[in-house]
Amino acid sequence: MRKKITIIVLSLMMLVVTSTSYACNFQISQFGDPKEKIVINPVPLAFPDRFGGESLAIPMEDLCKNDKSLYGTMVVYLYIENKLSQIQLYRPNMKDTKLMDFAMKKYGTFNLPEGMPKQRWRGSYQWEIGNDYIEYIST
Numbered sequence: 001m002r003k004k005i006t007i008i009v010l011s012l013m014m015l016v017v018t019s020t021s022y023a024c025n026f027q028i029s030q031f032g033d034p035k036e037k038i039v040i041n042p043v044p045l046a047f048p049d050r051f052g053g054e055s056l057a058i059p060m061e062d063l064c065k066n067d068k069s070l071y072g073t074m075v076v077y078l079y080i081e082n083k084l085s086q087i088q089l090y091r092p093n094m095k096d097t098k099l100m101d102f103a104m105k106k107y108g109t110f111n112l113p114e115g116m117p118k119q120r121w122r123g124s125y126q127w128e129i130g131n132d133y134i135e136y137i138s139t
Contacts, residue, residue: 024064026075027087034082044077053080060089070098095119103136 029037035056038044040063044056060073072094078086091099097118104110107127112118127134 024060024067024070026060026063026089028063029077029084031085032083035077035079035084038077049078049080051080053078053085054082055079070102073099100136100138103134107134 028040029035035046035054038056038058040058042062044058046054046056049055056077056079058075058077060070060075063075064070070089070091072091074090074092076088076090077084078088089099100118100121103125107129110125112121122138124135124137126136
């Protein structure tokens with residue numbers, strides 16, 4: 001009986017940790033879906049892409065009301081021929097590592113140069129997970 005309770009408690013702890021790690025799901029549409037599938041209030045800001053596509057910009061605050069860790073981040077959905085092709089997260093003028101921490105927690109860590117603080121690191125890192133290609137860029 002005690003062993004069973006321990007397993008249940010450990011399972012619940014893992015569930016709580018996993019759900020809080022990924023509490024904010026900014027992918028509110030599947031790749032290939034048309035932009036009309038995004039129904040959110042307030043209506044996202046739409047603007048043309050320089051290559052003929054269209055982008056929808058949504059503040060993270062509108063997508064993840066219960067998770068304030070990435071507030072100040074803009075999520076941009078790029079549509080080419082009215083199909084979702086790319087999702088970008090922008091965090092301009094923020095002197096923190098919240099987006100890097102989020103990416104490393106969700107997709108996997110990567111090595112930084114020895115002795116370099118996260119705040120000073122500039123560069124890019126890519127992950128390929130299944131059919132998804134994720135790139136983190138810090139400039």
